[in-house]
Amino acid sequence: MSRFDLDELRQIMRASAGVDEGVDLAGDIGDLEFGDLGYDSLAVLELVSQVQRTHGIVIPDEAVEEMPTPNRAVEYINRLAMEGKAS
Amino acid sequence: MGSPTLTPATARRTGVVTGLGVVAPTGTSTADHWDAVLAGRSGIREITRFDASVYPVRHAGTIPEFESRTRVPDRLVPQTDRWTHFGLAAAEEALADADVDPAGLPEYEMAVVTASSSGGVEFGQREMESLYQHGPSWVSVYQSIAWFYAATTGQISIRHGMRGTCGVLCGEQAGGLDAIGQGRRLLRQGTRLVVTGGTDASLGPYGLVSQLRSGCVSTVDDPETAYLPFDRLPHGHLPGEGGAMVVVETEESASARGAGRGYGTVLGYAAGFDQSTTTGRPPVLARVIRQALDDARLDPSDVDVVFADAAGEHRRDRVESAALAEVLGPGAVPVTAPKTLTGRLLAGGAALDVATALLSLRDQVIPPTHGPIRLSPDHEIDLVQDEPREVPLRHALVVARGYAGFTGALVLGRGDRTR
Structure with a gap:
């Protein structure tokens, strides 16, 4: 898969789970906790399942715990994609 | 708590x-x-x-x-x-x-x-x-x-x-x-x-x-x-x-909060459930209406308008008009069905009727039933048609029936809100 980045995650967040009032997704959100951005655990699960669909990778449900922030989610997804290529 | x-x-x-x-x-x-x-x-x-x-x-x-x-x-x-x-x-x-x-x-x-x-x-x-x-x-x-x-x-x-x-x-x-x-x-x-x-x-x-x-x-x-x-x-x-x-x-x-008596008060409520028509047991509607009036501590003569369930099917319409005639008196109280403008809204239907009934009490006007209805002589009711009817309104009765037997009646009293 092509490298997954924060902008793509922003798009998925907007489309799949909406945006809370007072949250600027276009801003510097990379290191903010999903909870502080208004995304609960269900919202993060939904983001993950969107990534699985669009990139054809398999992400275990437990992986959500390793994605507390958008940047960590991007890192995790790219690492997983690289491992998938290597195997 | x-x-x-x-x-x-x-x-x-x-x-x-x-x-x-x-x-x-x-x-x-x-x-x-x-x-x-x-x-x-x-x-x-x-x-x-x-x-x-x-x-x-x-x-x-x-x-x-x-x-x-x-x-x-x-x-x-x-x-x-x-x-x-x-x-x-x-x-x-x-x-x-x-x-x-x-x-x-x-x-x-x-x-x-x-x-x-x-x-x-x-x-x-x-x-x-x-x-x-x-x-x-x-x-x-x-x-x-x-x-x-x-x-x-x-x-x-x-x-x-x-x-x-x-x-x-x-x-x-x-x-x-x-x-x-x-x-x-x-x-x-x-x-x-x-x-x-x-x-x-x-x-x-x-x-x-x-x-x-x-x-x-x-x-x-x-x-x-x-x-x-x-x-x-x-x-x-x-x-x-x-x-x-x-x-x-x-x-x-x-x-x-200074809201006074609002649009009105929920004075009485009762519910019942009809058995299948094959059992031969009579419909519960008349009893449920009586229970709602008792709960409100009102007499049938205190009801000034009925917001009907209005099933639109002859047998069920007949059950409703008979119950209203039995409890309130034949043709004694104006009956209306504004849901003819919306269709039947499932869970939203009776809730909307309650809102409409409260507006009716507020403005002292009964909205008409819509459509070219030729009232059947089988129904001894005073159906409000064509034009709104301005009459003094103290209490409204809302009747609702759901598929398979759900039956409810709610009595509302007038509030003091003006708009």
Whole structure:
């Protein structure tokens, strides 16, 4: 898969789970906790399942715990994609 | 909150309706709905949310002008079904109308009780399509919270921080009355304020087919004559979407906030359930109406207007008119069915009738039943038709029946709100 980045995650967040009032997704959100951005655990699960669909990778449900922030989610997804290529 | 103390005063405690919110085929606000009802502007339209041309029913009470994006918080639009969107929008209007700021009240003393008949049927169908067309990973995680009957109650509760005893009632067309009855019960047990009512949105392909199975939906293709309750030759009803939410509070809470007696008070409520007609047991409707009047401590002569269930099927219309004639006297009280402008809204129907009845009490005018109805001589009722009727109104009776036997009656008393 092509490298997954924060902008793509922003798009998925907007489309799949909406945006809370007072949250600027276009801003510097990379290191903010999903909870502080208004995304609960269900919202993060939904983001993950969107990534699985669009990139054809398999992400275990437990992986959500390793994605507390958008940047960590991007890192995790790219690492997983690289491992998938290597195997 | 401790266990409720039922003193004689609290056991008889009644609910004051201080706010109304409407999302209906007749309008997406209380004011627009009431204008349309008095003017006789129908919300029955061709179904356009999907291609209904191959279905035996192509018209329904629809709300094409409702915009989720402007009426529902952005985060909740993709997470919830259209029926919840209606409920959130109506609840917000009702709270604003009541001038309640939930953040300023004790969260465990406020509750939400709604009625639902179809749940998130359109959301569910979309996700099932994804499942069958693409596979399990394509099903939205929000399916888990969007489809089920309590979703609207839960989302309203979360949005407004109302954490008292919440619930959902599923009683088909009678559910709206059951929800308000349950709301009043909570007021007697220590809750100060309840958002209650009902909505439904079952006009997608699967939702429509589910309704067709009842055999009660009219297949007449003319929107003006498809649904003619109490007519000599009724053909059934048209379905519709939408409903209403109301804010009901204790008299102490309403007067402490300066809301007085609001739009009116919930004076009496009763429910029953019909056995199958094959058992030969008589319909429960007359008994339920009597019980609601007893609960309100009123005599039949105190009722000034009836908002009818208006099934639009001859036998069921006959059961209703006979019950009204038996309890209130033949032709003794004006009867109206504004739902002829919206179709039958499932869980939203009786809730909308309650809102309309309260507006009727406020403005001392009975809105007419819509459509070219030739009243059958089998019905000994004074059906209000053609024009609104201005008469002094003290109390209104709302009657509702749901498919398979649900039966409810609610008695409302006049408030002191002027607009």
